[in-house]
Amino acid sequence: VQLQASGGGLAQAGGSLTLTCKASHSVLNLEIHDMGWYRQLPGRQREMVATITRGGIKYYSDSVKGRFIISRDNSKNSVTVNLEMNRLAPEDTAVYYCHAETERVTNIASYQNDYWGQGTLVTVSS
Numbered sequence: 663v664q665l666q667a668s669g670g671g672l673a674q675a676g677g678s679l680t681l682t683c684k685a686s687h688s689v690l691n692l693e694i695h696d697m698g699w700y701r702q703l704p705g706r707q708r709e710m711v712a713t714i715t716r717g718g719i720k721y722y723s724d725s726v727k728g729r730f731i732i733s734r735d736n737s738k739n740s741v742t743v744n745l746e747m748n749r750l751a752p753e754d755t756a757v758y759y760c761h762a763e764t765e766r767v768t769n770i771a772s773y774q775n776d777y778w779g780q781g782t783l784v785t786v787s788s
Contacts, residue, residue, distance in 0.1 A: 663685055663686070663687045663689070663692070663694070663762060663764055663775070663777045664685070664686050664687070665683055665684070665685050665760050665761075665762055665777050665778065665779030665780075666683065666684045666686075666779065667681065667682070667683045667758075667759070667760045667779040667780060667781075667782045668681070668682050668683075668782065669681040669682045669745075669782060670758060670782030670783045670784045671783075671784070671785070672785045672786075672787065673747075673750050673784070673785070673786050673787070674750075674786070674787055675750060675751055675752060675786055675787065675788050676749060676750065677750050677786075678746070678747060678748045678749075678750065679747045679750065679784060680744055680745065680746045680747065681699060681744065681745040681747065681758055681760075681782060681784070682742065682743070682744050682745075683697070683699070683742070683743045683744075683745075683760030683762075683779055684740055684741070684742045684743075685697060685740060685741045685742075685743075685760075685762045685777070685779075686739060686740035686741075687739055687740070687764075688739060689766060691766050691767050691768060692764055692765070692766040693716070693764065693765050693766075693767075694716065694736075694741045694762055694763070694764050695715065695716050695762075695763045695764065695765055696713055696714070696715050696716070696762075696763045697713065697714055697734065697741060697743045697760070697761065697762045697763070698710065698711070698712055698713030698714065698721075698732070698743070698760075698761050699711045699712050699713075699732065699743070699745045699758055699759070699760060699761070700758070700759045700761055701754075701756035701757065701758045701759070701784075702756055702757050702759065702781070703755075703756050703757075708759065709723065710723055711723055711726055711730065711745070711758065712726060712730055712732040712745060713732070713761075714732045714733070714734045714743060716736070718734060720732050725753070726747075726754075729747070729748050729749045729750075730745060730746065730747050730748065731745070731746040731748070732744070732745050732746075733746070741762070743760065745758075747784070750784075750786045751786060752786050752787070752788045753786075754784060754786050755784060755785050755786045756783075756784060757781035757782065757783050757784075758781065758782050758783075758784055759778050759779060759780075759781050759782075760778070760779035761776065761777070761778055761779070762776065762777045762779075763775075763776045764776070764777065
């Protein structure tokens with residue numbers, strides 16, 4: 663599974679940015695389930711920002727609820743997840759990582775895996 667993230671950059675406080683992550687594969691019987699965005703500051707643990715299930719149920723951290731919107735577009739062998747970030751604040755400055763959970767079902771067993779995309783830096787100036 664390949665995760666390709668884009669959209670980071672510099673924004674002013676109060677502005678907006680949209681992050682995009684495309685998860686793609688060519689594996690038979692593989693499904694991409696939950697996807698989401700996490701962020702990390704130097705010396706800090708990675709934290710959940712927003713996630714979305716395969717069926718479209720969304721979860722947000724309290725710090726971004728009401729400001730960020732996660733959305734998802736499912737295709738046969740790929741899923742694209744967007745994170746629309748509004749009313750950005752300097753505290754949103756971090757490296758943002760896309761994450762995907764997958765499941766491959768065979769006649770013998772079910773295999774779960776998770777994948778991380780490369781980080782994309784978001785910098786919000788005051």
